[in-house]
Amino acid sequence: LTSHSDIVQRCNHPKRQIIGGLPYGDLVIKLSVATVVKFGAGVSGEEADNQRRAFDLLDGSVVRVPRVIDFFTWTDGGYTKGYLVMEYIDGDILESVSSYQIDQIVKILSHFSTIQCQRPGPLQTGVSRGLLWEENGKPNFETVKQMEHWLNLRLPGVESKLALERYPLVLCHLDLAPRNIIWLKDGSVCLLDWASAGFYPRFFEICLLKIME
Structure with a gap:
C-alpha cells in the first residue's frame, strides 16, 4: 500500500481515474487494479467503521461488501478530507434492472433481516x-x-404517532440507490456506500427506497 501523501497526490492529480462520486462532492478514483479510494469532506471514519462491520456481518455468497484497507484524514489549506481506501470490485452499475435482479435485492434484504x-x-x-x-x-x-421520541417530535400535526418498540432492529443499508449497487459478471451483487447503514426497523429501508424513487 502506498503512503498517505502519495494517495492524496493521486487524488489531486489532473489525470486521476475517476470511477464514481459527484463532480462537486466525494469522489472515487482507481489507485490500482485491486484498490480504489473514496475521498472528500463527507467521507468519515464512521463510514469506514460501518463498512468494516458490514463486511464482517454479511454472508459474501449473498452480497459482497468491498473490504476496507485503510482510512485516514488529510488537512490541506484549512480543509480536511477523509480518504477511504478499499478493495476494487469490477462490475456494472445499472439504471434499470430485470425482475431477476429485483429478486436478488429482495434476497439481500431478507438476509439483512436475519442480522439484528x-x-x-x-x-x-x-x-x-x-x-x-x-x-x-x-x-x-x-x-x-x-x-421513537426523536422522530415523533418531528411529526407535528400527525395524529398517529410512531410506535417502534414492537419492531426488531435489523441491518439496513438506507441508501440502495442504483449508483450503490454493482452487478458482477458472475451474477453476484456488491453494495457500496455504507455511511447511512445501521440497525433500524426494516420498514425504514422501504421508506428510504420510496424517497429515492
Missing part, C-alpha cells in the same frame, strides 16, 4: 447518518424509545 441488534444506530456505535437524520442533526440513540 438491541440498540438502534450505526453498525458500529456513533451517530445516525443519512436522509432520515441529517437535516435535524445527527442523533445518537441508546434505546428504541429515544429514537
Whole structure:
C-alpha cells in the first residue's frame, strides 16, 4: 500500500481515474487494479467503521461488501478530507434492472433481516447518518424509545404517532440507490456506500427506497 501523501497526490492529480462520486462532492478514483479510494469532506471514519462491520456481518455468497484497507484524514489549506481506501470490485452499475435482479435485492434484504441488534444506530456505535437524520442533526440513540421520541417530535400535526418498540432492529443499508449497487459478471451483487447503514426497523429501508424513487 502506498503512503498517505502519495494517495492524496493521486487524488489531486489532473489525470486521476475517476470511477464514481459527484463532480462537486466525494469522489472515487482507481489507485490500482485491486484498490480504489473514496475521498472528500463527507467521507468519515464512521463510514469506514460501518463498512468494516458490514463486511464482517454479511454472508459474501449473498452480497459482497468491498473490504476496507485503510482510512485516514488529510488537512490541506484549512480543509480536511477523509480518504477511504478499499478493495476494487469490477462490475456494472445499472439504471434499470430485470425482475431477476429485483429478486436478488429482495434476497439481500431478507438476509439483512436475519442480522439484528438491541440498540438502534450505526453498525458500529456513533451517530445516525443519512436522509432520515441529517437535516435535524445527527442523533445518537441508546434505546428504541429515544429514537421513537426523536422522530415523533418531528411529526407535528400527525395524529398517529410512531410506535417502534414492537419492531426488531435489523441491518439496513438506507441508501440502495442504483449508483450503490454493482452487478458482477458472475451474477453476484456488491453494495457500496455504507455511511447511512445501521440497525433500524426494516420498514425504514422501504421508506428510504420510496424517497429515492
